[in-house]
Amino acid sequence: MEKILVSRCLLGHKVRYDGAGSGPFDQLAAWQAEGRVVAICPEVAGGLPTPRPAAEIPGGQGLDVWEGRARVLTADGEDFSEAFLDGARQALALVQQHNIRIAILKANSPSCGNLLTYDGTFSGVKVSGEGVTAALLKRHGVHVFSELELPQAAQALNNL
Numbered sequence: 001m002e003k004i005l006v007s008r009c010l011l012g013h014k015v016r017y018d019g020a021g022s023g024p025f026d027q028l029a030a031w032q033a034e035g036r037v038v039a040i041c042p043e044v045a046g047g048l049p050t051p052r053p054a055a056e057i058p059g060g061q062g063l064d065v066w067e068g069r070a071r072v073l074t075a076d077g078e079d080f081s082e083a084f085l086d087g088a089r090q091a092l093a094l095v096q097q098h099n100i101r102i103a104i105l106k107a108n109s110p111s112c113g114n115l116l117t118y119d120g121t122f123s124g125v126k127v128s129g130e131g132v133t134a135a136l137l138k139r140h141g142v143h144v145f146s147e148l149e150l151p152q153a154a155q156a157l158n159n160l
């Protein structure tokens, strides 16, 4: 059975930077009941506590962090880059372990965002781009969707 990688916060786990979770999402619950879901919070897996300061990627996107052109920083300038990279590597390890081809990652996150992230000014402005984990998984052939695209993800699963 095809497994699906899912951001832990979308399963209601209280791992978000603000100590909250998200959801519930009926489609994710259905996939959990089928035994398809492999869950990870890359930031917590990378060693960050919950709650934790919000972080953004000033002047770049996830791929720029991988290629050393940008860092993941808090508003106070604390550098979370290594934790973000480590968590993303753990997500990729799960993908490879379970031969995963579809991921549902939380929209807009500097780790998990697949289409948009924040612009690095901590003012709530979103820009096109992807987080550190989403960037890595996409470049390893994973189809990355967000919780806003669950019908498309279900269609992609059917088409595998």
Ligand code: SF4
Pocket (backbone or CB within 6 Å): 007, 008, 009, 010, 015, 016, 017, 040, 041, 042, 043, 044, 106, 109, 111, 112
């Ligand atoms: S968006 Fe990703 S990194 Fe952030 S809390 Fe959810 S699973 Fe963790």
